Amino acid sequence: APYPRSSPSCDLTSQWDTIVVGAGPAGIIIADRMSEAGKKTLLIEGGGPSYGITGGTQRPNWLSGTNLSRVDVPGLYKSIFSDQGNLTCSGVTNAFGGCTVGGSSAVNAGLYFQPPDSDFDDYFPDAWKAADMRPAIARLLSRIPAVDNPSPDGIRYLQSGYTAARKWLVDNAGYEEVSYIESPNDKSKVFGRPVFDYDRGKRGGPATTYLQTSLRRSNFCLLTHARVKRVVRMCDTASEMLSDHASGVIVTINGVDHTINLGATAADPGRVILSGGALQSPQLLMTSGIGPPGTLTRLAAAGLLGDLPPSSWINNTAVGDRLFDNPNTFIELSGPGISSYTHSYASPPLGDRSLYLTSFSGPYAFASQTSAFWDSIVHGPGDVVGLQGTIDTSGYGAFTNGSTITLNVYGTSGLLSTGRVELDERFIPGASAETYYSHPRDADDIATFIHGLFAHLPASGLTPLNIAPNATLAQIRDYITTPSPYARGQVNHWSSSCRFGACVDAETRVRGMRNLYVVDASVVPPLTVNPQMGVMVVAERAAERILGVGGRGRGRGVERLSD
Numbered sequence: 031a032p033y034p035r036s037s038p039s040c041d042l043t044s045q046w047d048t049i050v051v052g053a054g055p056a057g058i059i060i061a062d063r064m065s066e067a068g069k070k071t072l073l074i075e076g077g078g079p080s081y082g083i084t085g086g087t088q089r090p091n092w093l094s095g096t097n098l099s100r101v102d103v104p105g106l107y108k109s110i111f112s113d114q115g116n117l118t119c120s121g122v123t124n125a126f127g128g129c130t131v132g133g134s135s136a137v138n139a140g141l142y143f144q145p146p147d148s149d150f151d152d153y154f155p156d157a158w159k160a161a162d163m164r165p166a167i168a169r170l171l172s173r174i175p176a177v178d179n180p181s182p183d184g185i186r187y188l189q190s191g192y193t194a195a196r197k198w199l200v201d202n203a204g205y206e207e208v209s210y211i212e213s214p215n216d217k218s219k220v221f222g223r224p225v226f227d228y229d230r231g232k233r234g235g236p237a238t239t240y241l242q243t244s245l246r247r248s249n250f251c252l253l254t255h256a257r258v259k260r261v262v263r264m265c266d267t268a269s270e271m272l273s274d275h276a277s278g279v280i281v282t283i284n285g286v287d288h289t290i291n292l293g294a295t296a297a298d299p300g301r302v303i304l305s306g307g308a309l310q311s312p313q314l315l316m317t318s319g320i321g322p323p324g325t326l327t328r329l330a331a332a333g334l335l336g337d338l339p340p341s342s343w344i345n346n347t348a349v350g351d352r353l354f355d356n357p358n359t360f361i362e363l364s365g366p367g368i369s370s371y372t373h374s375y376a377s378p379p380l381g382d383r384s385l386y387l388t389s390f391s392g393p394y395a396f397a398s399q400t401s402a403f404w405d406s407i408v409h410g411p412g413d414v415v416g417l418q419g420t421i422d423t424s425g426y427g428a429f430t431n432g433s434t435i436t437l438n439v440y441g442t443s444g445l446l447s448t449g450r451v452e453l454d455e456r457f458i459p460g461a462s463a464e465t466y467y468s469h470p471r472d473a474d475d476i477a478t479f480i481h482g483l484f485a486h487l488p489a490s491g492l493t494p495l496n497i498a499p500n501a502t503l504a505q506i507r508d509y510i511t512t513p514s515p516y517a518r519g520q521v522n523h524w525s526s527s528c529r530f531g532a533c534v535d536a537e538t539r540v541r542g543m544r545n546l547y548v549v550d551a552s553v554v555p556p557l558t559v560n561p562q563m564g565v566m567v568v569a570e571r572a573a574e575r576i577l578g579v580g581g582r583g584r585g586r587g588v589e590r591l592s593d
């Protein structure tokens with residue numbers, strides 16, 4: 031049932047100043063800022079509750095009697111890959127992700143790295159440069175602090191992988207050990223502890239912070255189990271509004287379609303903000319008659335564009351284009367000093383269970399990453415490729431003995447391969463095959479990174495098990511580009527499918543529309559770090575741009591065509 035079920039502010043027949051589609055991290059933050067600014071705001075989520083505070087009740091028996099759900103406990107993170115409950119987008123997208131209150135921030139590992147200034151300066155448009163983003167970053171960190179020592183008792187748990195990796199990378203390979211909280215900008219030959227958005231041993235993020243302030247406002251409603259089919263942008267001849275105005279959305283609740291309307295006035299025409307994530311926001315644009323003409327023709331033939339006439343279609347091939355995800359490779363590493371640890375959903379060791387239940391401390395206070403490191407390859411001025419490694423506490427696949435851990439290697443910013451959001455025969459969105467390694471330089475760069483790392487392996491400290499430590503560059507390149515349980519997997523860091531300039535303008539407004547916006551990972555270019563903090567910062571900055579407030583590079587205010 032819709033949640034909260036009886037709130038008077040959830041009267042769906044009323045008219046709204048702002049309708050936000052999707053309660054992922056971006057949607058929650060932008061909806062909170064809109065309602066804070068006095069806009070009557072409706073946040074619509076297709077999935078249901080997740081964290082205990084949102085009404086989530088899925089939990090293993092050892093959490094019975096608490097108000098925690100499985101989502102709240104960081105150490106239960108990996109269970110999502112074997113038991114998705116009803117938290118994921120299964121059947122809704124052809125990819126892995128969270129479709130629940132909090133979106134993927136409710137099912138992810140909680141890694142929360144601040145993007146370096148260079149990401150904003152190199153890849154974002156004017157008004158989104160590093161200097162413009164500082165207030166947004168400060169606001170975000172004041173609501174969701176960054177932590178790199180997640181257990182509230184102050185003890186660092188499961189550190190054998192950290193110790194071995196430090197010897198390898200800092201002592202042998204010349205990496206500098208840094209605090210990523212204090213020094214977010216240096217992302218070349220650096221090693222350190224991962225940063226998380228946990229809150230005193232529990233999963234944090236926008237759902238436990240921003241959403242809670244929104245829910246206390248009488249001008250805010252969160253509607254769950256409600257899927258938006260499309261934005262309404264029909265000509266309304268009575269008021270002579272054109273189809274470049276969104277007038278509301280069509281949403282399916284319990285199998286029944288409803289139209290929910292914006293309340294346009296001369297002072298405030300209202301706005302629809304799509305925050306469905308990098309796969310579903312482009313899908314929503316397409317089902318609203320905005321996208322590649324071939325896809326719009328298919329949707330119209332299937333009757334999925336309502337009665338929007340072809341003359342009102344906005345043909346834009348940039349919708350869904352240049353989708354990005356990090357190509358990844360798992361490298362299984364074993365060493366005599368390593369004690370691996372696999373978190374258990376149903377039966378954590380008794381000591382670890384009681385440590386968590388009494389003080390939210392111990393191994394269950396974090397998802398399993400003990401260290402992270404970065405390097406870069408400079409191809410030329412402004413042409414720099416970011417490379418990341420993250421080390422976990424357990425082995426994977428066929429390599430799960432007690433002394434094996436997993437290194438996850440990604441390529442990040444500056445990679446050249448991108449794909450497209452494609453709608454399959456049922457119009458479900460997914461990633462096209464070109465998303466990974468379609469440009470040969472990417473495989474060369476990532477193979478060079480791995481080859482260089484292997485050259486510095488300590489003599490008896492760590493041994494790669496699934497790739498030979500003396501593999502040639504060509505062998506590594508073949509390994510990482512050949513599908514296997516360890517290579518070419520999806521990291522699910524979907525982004526960049528509705529880019530600034532081509533798909534939205536510098537106010538995040540959809541090109542060709544006056545009051546329709548996209549604020550989520552779709553507008554975020556490939557970042558040097560895991561995306562969620564960048565997504566949240568972008569939502570904070572977008573609120574300033576849309577509301578027309580906020581210091582340097584001040585937003586131009588709503589619904590005046592510009593850029």
Ligand SMILES: Cc1cc2nc3c(=O)[nH]c(=O)nc-3n(C[C@H](O)[C@H](O)[C@H](O)COP(=O)(O)OP(=O)(O)OC[C@H]3O[C@@H](n4cnc5c(N)ncnc54)[C@H](O)[C@@H]3O)c2cc1C
Pocket residue numbers: 051052053054055056057074075076077126127128129130131132133134135137138139140141142143256257258259305306307308310311314521522523524549550551552559560561562563565
């Ligand atoms: C398993 C996993 C692990 C990850 N680990 C990390 C990590 O540790 N650190 C990190 O930085 N990033 C991580 N990520 C990525 C990160 O979680 C995402 O980048 C981030 O959540 C994207 O936020 P978003 O707001 O763009 O969209 P999403 O998180 O995708 O949220 C979109 C929401 O909109 C809803 N929605 C979509 N369409 C509709 C519709 N038509 N009607 C109603 N509702 C709709 C969806 O149900 C969903 O809840 C991980 C992702 C996954 C899947």
